Amino acid sequence: MNSDATAGGAAAACANTIVIIGAGQAGGWAAQTLRKEGFRGRLVLIGDESHPPHERPPLSKAILAGEAAPESLRLLKPEAFEALSLEWHPAVPVTRIDRAVKSIETANGASIPYDKLILCTGGTARHLAIPGADAAPVHTLRRIEDALALAPVLGPGRAIVVIGGGWIGLEVAATARKRGAGVTVVEAQSRLCERTVPGPVSQHLLALHRSHGTGVMLDASVERITRSPDGRSVVELTDGAKLPCDAIVVGVGLVPNDHLARDAGLECDGGVIVDACCRTSDPDIFAAGDVAVTPNPWAGRRLRLESWQNAQDQGMAAARSALGLAVKYQPLPWFWSDQYDMNLQIYGMPSPAHRVVSRGCAGTASFVLFYLDGNVVKAAIGHNAARDLRFARRLIEQNKTVDAARLSDAEVPMSKL
Numbered sequence: 001m002n003s004d005a006t007a008g009g010a011a012a013a014c015a016n017t018i019v020i021i022g023a024g025q026a027g028g029w030a031a032q033t034l035r036k037e038g039f040r041g042r043l044v045l046i047g048d049e050s051h052p053p054h055e056r057p058p059l060s061k062a063i064l065a066g067e068a069a070p071e072s073l074r075l076l077k078p079e080a081f082e083a084l085s086l087e088w089h090p091a092v093p094v095t096r097i098d099r100a101v102k103s104i105e106t107a108n109g110a111s112i113p114y115d116k117l118i119l120c121t122g123g124t125a126r127h128l129a130i131p132g133a134d135a136a137p138v139h140t141l142r143r144i145e146d147a148l149a150l151a152p153v154l155g156p157g158r159a160i161v162v163i164g165g166g167w168i169g170l171e172v173a174a175t176a177r178k179r180g181a182g183v184t185v186v187e188a189q190s191r192l193c194e195r196t197v198p199g200p201v202s203q204h205l206l207a208l209h210r211s212h213g214t215g216v217m218l219d220a221s222v223e224r225i226t227r228s229p230d231g232r233s234v235v236e237l238t239d240g241a242k243l244p245c246d247a248i249v250v251g252v253g254l255v256p257n258d259h260l261a262r263d264a265g266l267e268c269d270g271g272v273i274v275d276a277c278c279r280t281s282d283p284d285i286f287a288a289g290d291v292a293v294t295p296n297p298w299a300g301r302r303l304r305l306e307s308w309q310n311a312q313d314q315g316m317a318a319a320r321s322a323l324g325l326a327v328k329y330q331p332l333p334w335f336w337s338d339q340y341d342m343n344l345q346i347y348g349m350p351s352p353a354h355r356v357v358s359r360g361c362a363g364t365a366s367f368v369l370f371y372l373d374g375n376v377v378k379a380a381i382g383h384n385a386a387r388d389l390r391f392a393r394r395l396i397e398q399n400k401t402v403d404a405a406r407l408s409d410a411e412v413p414m415s416k417l
């Protein structure tokens, strides 16, 4: 299935070529969908990783815990991937998009023409420019290799400092604790996951992690990393606190890989801007997944979603759109996280302007917080409440008026609402 991208091969390309850049989750779904929708032309999938298309959520969970092998992340079984009959170019970064002649260039000097191009380049873990970081064992977590490098470091007797109390940082903290490591989370904001969840949910996360023995330091900024006389790393905070440790994990967000698009003159703003058809400012170029900034009616603005569901659905939508099929991609944002025995799911965009109605008590084993505009549910956050959330999703999508008293009454089945 692998084939060298040669200039000769490019010249021989037919007029019906679709190239996908990025062989992650969105790219993998785009490729499958093109074939499923009947595209029989030349299909080229280029990724700078050596792995076939795969999913990332288990990297911070089962893979880091040593409970699953990297092969389990594959989007498709080898036979199904083979059956797509695509030209797969692993471990080859694309270096340039030449829109004038409609071709892309790769780091190994090849040029491949396209009729339609789909950008699924995802993002890169953001690095922190901390003095002393170069000489310390600092990890980030985005790729399979990152998880494989970090996993052996976590374990009984090890001390881990996690910089960043967002989703990735908290999932790493939970997995490290489960494996017996001592963990301190250092968060610059006054609460955990400040960007994505309201205060009560942050408090719930804080209580969860502290109850498992994790030290959580809020409003805490890292000044530098030094070395103790016994050779351990020491994370020094601006307030003078010193945290000796065996490894440091930085989880401070993602930088979208939009440089190819920017260099090619496509409209970008913190990612590649697309319309509801997943089309960029060039009608022959589409984008999907973590790199795409999409108009989102649920948020009332453009959004770049970093979620498993979006990578799949937008990858499929972009493929259909590239084939000229009618597409209107306007997803209700959905994200989940697993930490310890907690499954937290967020539908929609909770806002401070919303009225909060809770079903079950926040802080207990299972609860849902609904975010209402008047009597209409606009968002919901559920803790170990997957079934209720499926109904909550329908309420949000249907924009239905609800009786808040019945909504908060756990005796009233959600199906009756």
Ligand SMILES: Cc1cc2nc3c(=O)[nH]c(=O)nc-3n(C[C@H](O)[C@H](O)[C@H](O)COP(=O)(O)OP(=O)(O)OC[C@H]3O[C@@H](n4cnc5c(N)ncnc54)[C@H](O)[C@@H]3O)c2cc1C
Residues within 6 Å of the ligand: 021, 022, 023, 024, 025, 026, 027, 046, 047, 048, 049, 054, 055, 056, 057, 058, 059, 060, 092, 093, 094, 095, 120, 121, 122, 123, 141, 142, 143, 168, 257, 260, 288, 289, 290, 291, 305, 306, 307, 308, 309, 311, 334, 335, 336, 337, 338
């Ligand atoms: C550790 C971790 C845990 C997560 N957990 C959850 C979770 O619990 N729930 C949830 O909803 N979401 C979760 N996510 C988010 C979810 O995995 C992502 O939203 C999803 O992987 C995005 O898919 P994508 O295809 O857009 O990007 P990616 O999967 O990152 O794929 C992009 C690919 O493009 C490649 N690429 C980039 N530039 C080039 C280039 N120039 N040439 C060639 N190839 C290139 C990249 O190397 C990469 O292989 C998690 C993510 C991580 C990292």
